[in-house]
Amino acid sequence: MDSAWPTRFDPERAKHWYAEWEKAGCFAPEGDGKPFTVTIPPPNITGSLHMGHALQHSVHDALARWRRMKGQRVQVVPGQDHAGISTQSVVLKKLKKEGVDMRTLSRQAFEEAAWAWRKESGDTIINQFRSLGCSFDWSQLRFTLDDNYVEAVVTAFIDWFDRGLIYRGLRVVNWDPTLKTSISDIETERQEIKGKLYFVRYPFADGTGSITVATTRPETIVADVAVAVSPDDDRHKAAIGKELIAPITGRRIPVIADEYPDPAFGTGAVKITPGHDANDFEVGQRHGLETLIAFDAEARLNDLWPAYQGLTREKAREQSVADLEAAGLLEKVEQHRIALVISERSGDVVESLASEQWFLKQTAFAPAAIDAVRSGEIRFVPDRYAKVYLEWMEGLRDWCISRQLWWGHRIPIWYTADGRAVAARGAEEAAEKAGEPVVRQEEDVLDTWFSSGLWPFAVLGWPQNFDPKDGRWPTDLLTTARDIIYLWVARMAMMSLDQVQSIPFRDVYIHATVLNEKGQRMSKSLGTGVDPMDVINDKGADALRYALLSQTGFNQEVRYGDRKADEARSFSTKVWNASRFIAAQIEDMPEEAPEIHHPVDLWILSRFNRAAAQMDAALEAYNMQEACHAAYRFIWTELCDWYLEVSKARLQTEDRAAVQHCLSRCLQGALRLLHPIMPFVTEEIHNRLKPEAGFLMREQWPAAEAVHEEAEGLVEGWIEMVRALRAVRIEAGMAPRQRIETLWHEGSLNGGHDFISAMGLVDEIREGKPDGMHLSGTAAGVDLHLLVSSDLDVAAEVERLKAEEQKMEKELGGLRGRLGNPAFVERANPEIVARDQAAADELASA
RNA sequence: GGGCGGUUAGCUCAGCGGUAGAGCACUUCGUUCACACCGAAGGGGUCACAGGUUCAAAUCCUGUACCGCCCACCA
Numbered sequence: 001m002d003s004a005w006p007t008r009f010d011p012e013r014a015k016h017w018y019a020e021w022e023k024a025g026c027f028a029p030e031g032d033g034k035p036f037t038v039t040i041p042p043p044n045i046t047g048s049l050h051m052g053h054a055l056q057h058s059v060h061d062a063l064a065r066w067r068r069m070k071g072q073r074v075q076v077v078p079g080q081d082h083a084g085i086s087t088q089s090v091v092l093k094k095l096k097k098e099g100v101d102m103r104t105l106s107r108q109a110f111e112e113a114a115w116a117w118r119k120e121s122g123d124t125i126i127n128q129f130r131s132l133g134c135s136f137d138w139s140q141l142r143f144t145l146d147d148n149y150v151e152a153v154v155t156a157f158i159d160w161f162d163r164g165l166i167y168r169g170l171r172v173v174n175w176d177p178t179l180k181t182s183i184s185d186i187e188t189e190r191q192e193i194k195g196k197l198y199f200v201r202y203p204f205a206d207g208t209g210s211i212t213v214a215t216t217r218p219e220t221i222v223a224d225v226a227v228a229v230s231p232d233d234d235r236h237k238a239a240i241g242k243e244l245i246a247p248i249t250g251r252r253i254p255v256i257a258d259e260y261p262d263p264a265f266g267t268g269a270v271k272i273t274p275g276h277d278a279n280d281f282e283v284g285q286r287h288g289l290e291t292l293i294a295f296d297a298e299a300r301l302n303d304l305w306p307a308y309q310g311l312t313r314e315k316a317r318e319q320s321v322a323d324l325e326a327a328g329l330l331e332k333v334e335q336h337r338i339a340l341v342i343s344e345r346s347g348d349v350v351e352s353l354a355s356e357q358w359f360l361k362q363t364a365f366a367p368a369a370i371d372a373v374r375s376g377e378i379r380f381v382p383d384r385y386a387k388v389y390l391e392w393m394e395g396l397r398d399w400c401i402s403r404q405l406w407w408g409h410r411i412p413i414w415y416t417a418d419g420r421a422v423a424a425r426g427a428e429e430a431a432e433k434a435g436e437p438v439v440r441q442e443e444d445v446l447d448t449w450f451s452s453g454l455w456p457f458a459v460l461g462w463p464q465n466f467d468p469k470d471g472r473w474p475t476d477l478l479t480t481a482r483d484i485i486y487l488w489v490a491r492m493a494m495m496s497l498d499q500v501q502s503i504p505f506r507d508v509y510i511h512a513t514v515l516n517e518k519g520q521r522m523s524k525s526l527g528t529g530v531d532p533m534d535v536i537n538d539k540g541a542d543a544l545r546y547a548l549l550s551q552t553g554f555n556q557e558v559r560y561g562d563r564k565a566d567e568a569r570s571f572s573t574k575v576w577n578a579s580r581f582i583a584a585q586i587e588d589m590p591e592e593a594p595e596i597h598h599p600v601d602l603w604i605l606s607r608f609n610r611a612a613a614q615m616d617a618a619l620e621a622y623n624m625q626e627a628c629h630a631a632y633r634f635i636w637t638e639l640c641d642w643y644l645e646v647s648k649a650r651l652q653t654e655d656r657a658a659v660q661h662c663l664s665r666c667l668q669g670a671l672r673l674l675h676p677i678m679p680f681v682t683e684e685i686h687n688r689l690k691p692e693a694g695f696l697m698r699e700q701w702p703a704a705e706a707v708h709e710e711a712e713g714l715v716e717g718w719i720e721m722v723r724a725l726r727a728v729r730i731e732a733g734m735a736p737r738q739r740i741e742t743l744w745h746e747g748s749l750n751g752g753h754d755f756i757s758a759m760g761l762v763d764e765i766r767e768g769k770p771d772g773m774h775l776s777g778t779a780a781g782v783d784l785h786l787l788v789s790s791d792l793d794v795a796a797e798v799e800r801l802k803a804e805e806q807k808m809e810k811e812l813g814g815l816r817g818r819l820g821n822p823a824f825v826e827r828a829n830p831e832i833v834a835r836d837q838a839a840a841d842e843l844a845s846a
Numbered sequence: 847g848g849g850c851g852g853u854u855a856g857c858u859c860a861g862c863g864g865u866a867g868a869g870c871a872c873u874u875c876g877u878u879c880a881c882a883c884c885g886a887a888g889g890g891g892u893c894a895c896a897g898g899u900u901c902a903a904a905u906c907c908u909g910u911a912c913c914g915c916c917c918a919c920c921a
Contacts, residue, residue: 557852567869736878835864
């Protein structure tokens with residue numbers, strides 16, 4: 001064998017194929033086939049490859065390569081998200097480290113620094129996608145802050161503003177006191193902690209007693225504007241409409257009746273603090289109450305209650321409790337479990353805080369988005385996720401789209417001197433629209449999900465260069481993680497249906513979450529993660545891809561362990577060596593293919609055709625693991641363990657040319673089947689086989705061909721016979737390489753003489769039963785006998801045969817019992833009855 | 847509190863009405879000239895539990911338990 005073809009595949013040496021594919025333009029759409037378009041979920045520019053990406057893009061790439069090979073015109077549009085909060089944090093941290101004074105940092109200086117950072121460090125993840133082998137059309141790379149993307153955002157915003165769907169208002173939002181911005185629900189995490197429930201007495205103004213209110217947040221008492229009770233609560237009915245003296249401040253506040261309080265909880269009376277709780281805010285709106293705000297942007301107490309001014313939330317609580325105690329208003333304190341809301345971005349406790357924010361009435365878009373999924377126009381895979389989407393869609397609320405950040409799409413609103421807001425592309429247009437000069441632009445930027453929501457059509461050129469009829473629209477597939485169904489998938493559906501009047505994608509494949517070997521979530525901070533780049537460097541991108549894809553179907557989680565990648569690497573080595581062997585055998589292959597008529601040849605070609613069909617069906621259905629297993633079974637079990645082995649003998653016979661052609665065809669085919677899953681090793685082999693040929697990734701996917709049922713039946717029978725024979729050999733104490741002089745058989749071998757002799761190491765096959773001591777086995781209705789020497793452990797052998805007989809009898813008993821049951825014979829499927837009858841007959845005759 | 851997954855061989859998972867499968871691990875044997883990241887043979891499962899439907903249930907229905915995830919305003 002050519003020494004330049006080592007016995008092990010070195011993934012390091014196949015990495016260069018990526019650059020060659022890219023250089024040759026293999027990732028650009030080609031041909032006139034049915035277009036297949038995907039816009040990938042844009043990773044954050046601050047991100048680096050994690051296992052979730054690795055799985056997601058292995059799926060994308062496998063599907064893209066497969067469809068490309070099938071002759072489809074494929075375009076996978078990659079991109080990146082500017083990731084407002086995340087990028088701003090990273091850049092601020094860097095500036096701080098460099099000694100920049102945060103207090104004097106201007107917006108412009110920050111933006112310059114952020115762009116500089118984006119240029120330097122923003123492409124890390126893009127290059128990691130390349131290492132994974134992703135065949136994305138990089139010429140189409142998009143960024144959510146590119147000029148044309150800004151145009152998309154502004155266009156959508158102005159349209160919605162002018163239609164009255166965007167408004168500004170005072171609402172309670174998730175406030176991150178560290179980052180000093182509102183944040184979305186997805187950026188928060190709930191955490192149960194042990195806390196306290198304080199029972200505070202609110203005396204009636206007329207001196208007739210008091211109402212006790214339970215609260216977990218005594219520090220917000222200074223912003224109380226009422227106490228609410230349920231209208232049906234007999235304990236408090238009489239108090240409704242009376243006035244209370246709020247503790248600490250002494251402010252006079254009313255007792256109001258509202259459905260919100262649950263009479264079963266606490267005392268049934270709730271203090272109403274509209275500035276610090278979303279429910280209270282709603283109650284306040286219903287009753288026309290004032291919204292008092294006690295905290296500033298850093299969640300310190302403001303001048304609402306000057307005595308507390310400057311205190312942190314925690315200090316203010318202590319002080320409030322002390323003051324309540326001193327006033328004799330603290331009735332009792334109970335242990336209580338509190339659901340804290342934590343900001344994922346800063347780790348700080350999120351404050352529910354009323355503030356002026358911009359909102360989008362996304363409820364206006366819901367009906368169409370619901371319809372699209374209900375009608376099946378948008379299809380979720382697995383379909384259970386449609387329910388998740390629909391449920392969320394049906395409970396939509398207005399969306400807070402403003403963020404108090406610098407990094408992002410600045411809200412295209414200009415204000416006139418008297419504070420009137422106009423949406424426009426610039427100050428000039430704004431002044432024109434307003435009919436008077438504008439004095440300033442809104443400071444806030446948009447929530448990152450606002451721009452992400454426009455992704456599929458914005459990256460395809462909307463609004464200026466978008467052609468919904470160019471075949472790429474709607475896109476075919478969106479593959480994403482289940483945790484952003486609401487924030488992203490739903491938004492894209494809504495925004496697309498509104499702005500482009502059509503769905504953005506047909507299929508939404510929700511892939512599994514990658515957990516570690518112990519079933520824990522992979523987390524950098526907890527150290528429970530595995531870095532996919534380490535796996536790529538140690539074992540190769542092919543191994544990582546196979547390890548992930550071979551476990552991914554419609555499951556909701558997949559566990560990654562290095563053992564899986566090791567198995568995958570073994571597989572690539574196996575393919576490598578099988579190719580090496582076949583390459584050596586076909587060096588002198590005659591060009592002209594002889595007629596293929598030997599059952600073994602027909603069998604392997606047939607098995608190949610089945611594997612190809614299975615892969616097609618599996619990939620069509622997004623069942624990645626089934627696709628992997630189909631390739632694995634064909635290559636390892638059928639091709640290597642049987643066909644290759646029996647070929648070794650047949651290559652020495654007049655079958656040589658036919659075998660060579662079959663080997664060659666199977667190898668070519670196997671490489672094609674495997675290429676979407678393991679692109680590097682297959683490309684490397686392909687190039688070794690045919691250095692002068694083009695890329696494997698540009699080869700045609702195997703066309704569907706007929707299977708040979710008859711040949712399959714024959715060969716599978718022979719395989720069973722060989723297995724039985726091997727078992728008997730071992731029973732007879734034969735060494736693995738020891739040849740069998742004579743094999744006797746009763747029943748037809750169906751032409752399998754050569755196959756059985758080759759695979760079972762038999763010199764001569766005779767019909768009949770030998771005289772003398774022999775051991776027997778049965779397979780496919782044929783009895784096989786081997787003569788054995790007399791020093792065999794007869795007792796053990798008898799023991800074994802008895803056990804076997806018992807097993808058979810038990811089975812026969814079961815079958816006879818069933819067949820003897822008239823109900824079964826009458827009602828069961830006739831095919832089943834016939835099959836059982838045949839099985840019983842065979843057992844009985846044995 | 848609602849919803850959704852999962853519970854099958856030691857491990858990771860297929861199977862989803864006709865009486866249990868794969869890969870890995872394990873045991874035994876084997877350095878045959880593709881591959882020890884290999885080959886052959888083998889051991890190993892009352893399919894979480896309890897009812898029900900059916901001639902037949904791992905597979906369908908109901909309920910229970912445990913694990914995980916998502917959603918939710920209980921002060």
